[in-house]
Amino acid sequence: MTTALFTHFACLDHVTPPGHPESPERLRAVLEALADPAFAALVRGEALRADPETLALIHPKAFISRVLESVPARGLKSIDGDTTLSPGSGEAALRAAGGVIAAVDAVMTGEAKNAFAAVRPPGHHAEPGTAMGFCVFNNVAVGAQRARASHGLKRVAVVDFDVHHGNGTQAAFERDADLFFASTHQWPLYPGTGLPQERGFANNVLNVPLAPRSGSDEFRDAFEREVLPALDAFAPELVMISAGFDAHAADPLADLRLVEADYAWATARLCEIADIHAKGRVVSTLEGGYDLEALAASAAAHVKALMAA
Numbered sequence: 001m002t003t004a005l006f007t008h009f010a011c012l013d014h015v016t017p018p019g020h021p022e023s024p025e026r027l028r029a030v031l032e033a034l035a036d037p038a039f040a041a042l043v044r045g046e047a048l049r050a051d052p053e054t055l056a057l058i059h060p061k062a063f064i065s066r067v068l069e070s071v072p073a074r075g076l077k078s079i080d081g082d083t084t085l086s087p088g089s090g091e092a093a094l095r096a097a098g099g100v101i102a103a104v105d106a107v108m109t110g111e112a113k114n115a116f117a118a119v120r121p122p123g124h125h126a127e128p129g130t131a132m133g134f135c136v137f138n139n140v141a142v143g144a145q146r147a148r149a150s151h152g153l154k155r156v157a158v159v160d161f162d163v164h165h166g167n168g169t170q171a172a173f174e175r176d177a178d179l180f181f182a183s184t185h186q187w188p189l190y191p192g193t194g195l196p197q198e199r200g201f202a203n204n205v206l207n208v209p210l211a212p213r214s215g216s217d218e219f220r221d222a223f224e225r226e227v228l229p230a231l232d233a234f235a236p237e238l239v240m241i242s243a244g245f246d247a248h249a250a251d252p253l254a255d256l257r258l259v260e261a262d263y264a265w266a267t268a269r270l271c272e273i274a275d276i277h278a279k280g281r282v283v284s285t286l287e288g289g290y291d292l293e294a295l296a297a298s299a300a301a302h303v304k305a306l307m308a309a
Helices: 009-013 024-034 061-069 089-108 139-151 167-173 216-234 260-277 292-308
Strands: 003-007 043-046 077-080 083-085 114-117 156-160 179-186 205-210 238-243 282-286
Touching (some): 009 089, 043 089, 061 089, 083 089, 139 156, 139 282, 156 167, 156 216, 216 260, 282 292
Parallel strands (some): 003 043, 114 282, 156 179, 156 238, 238 282
């Protein structure tokens, strides 16, 4: 069984203002790292455009239309305090969600054991009716619902180790007992959600905030003590990962102290749970990470762990 990589160069055409941390250079750095001969065994696939019906499993159709109609013909248009659209953003956002959909389809049909969607814009802050926090559509949540609607799964889990809380995924999942969301993140930090008492409609949400300057020991303890037992108890049929790498010690937007080895370790542990409950099926998607060197190295460590699973 193999690991698949899904991406599309249209994701580079989502242009942000000068100096904005969520730049096309992020994806270029990841793709350059994954072009190394060490990744020659990756099955490389194209992120197709997400269809409106699949997006509508998470986002109201009126919201989808409003976002796509807001894409400017030229220049930039702000849709949130820190989220901007450019002429290429509509196609990029559809390809980003479509990359996760394609990854889910490949894993569910047995074309790959696991998969990584190297796409942007990221998605985990996008709530069902709100684009925010650099995010347009919630790629991972759309992928989770694709697995249920098109492949007959019942229980899907998303584990988010981005340094920022995935408020959008939580909002999409919290009222559905068959969807599970777990997040480790720095607290306090944007977007201000993700407290431990946020448990979801059926105790299906787990938030494990980490204090500023927390490092490997605290992160791994949170995984061992809370995330992995809860995920194991949920017994997912598919494990999905919101793979943000901005908890890295070098990242400029936050203040955690993780290193590449932590991402490899967490990925391997999540794959172990998937082996027990989900036939090894894991789908991961790129979220944050804003120091280019740390992002590239961390994504490479993450994908190597997927390949070794």
